[in-house]
Amino acid sequence: AQTVTQSQPEMSVQEAETVTLSCTYDTSENNYYLFWYKQPPSRQMILVIRQEAYKQQNATENRFSVNFQKAAKSFSLKISDSQLGDTAMYFCASTNYNQGGKLIFGQGTELSVKP
């Protein structure tokens, strides 16, 4: 069974600075996908970034990038130049080809960006 673990329940960062959110996972599958989702207060969950396990290159989306360490089963999210709008709950999630798209979520990290 797949599991996802986020060990940082809460984090804070000053506006314009960089923050890294940690995530580890466990799976016996070879073909899987990893995601970071953002859930702002009272708003819908949206995809921040995704990584295919077979790709060695780390995914990047503007200010968001990941550090994917396959052997260590680690998938951290780096947010550069943090903005007030980045304040949200961040969930790390995984799925694989055999799970029908079912997302297994970590416990979440509540990020506060302070002015």
Next chain:
Amino acid sequence: DAMVIQNPRYQVTQFGKPVTLSCSQTLNHNVMYWYQQKSSQAPKLLFHYYDKDFNNEADTPDNFQSRRPNTSFCFLDIRSPGLGDAAMYLCATSRTPDGNTEAFFGQGTRLTVV
């Protein structure tokens, strides 16, 4: 622009009184999911549909059922809500069931049981 729409946003129901939550999508996606998210916890999948094929998670209580009358709509029925069923219920869609396409979420329905 809303692509996955959940109604209502807030639902209060009485203990034991059946309640239905609805979800509609304008994306024409094949797969629809219902997740339960209790306070300060990770979302947990209850079931999903791939077209008309219904897939129930092994640990989803029998109290929860779902219907998908067409591609656009999906309903979550809670036959006899208990206090422990109070949660945010999230509907999501994806184009394919293989994890290779993005899941789009609705804003959720927050269910309160009194």
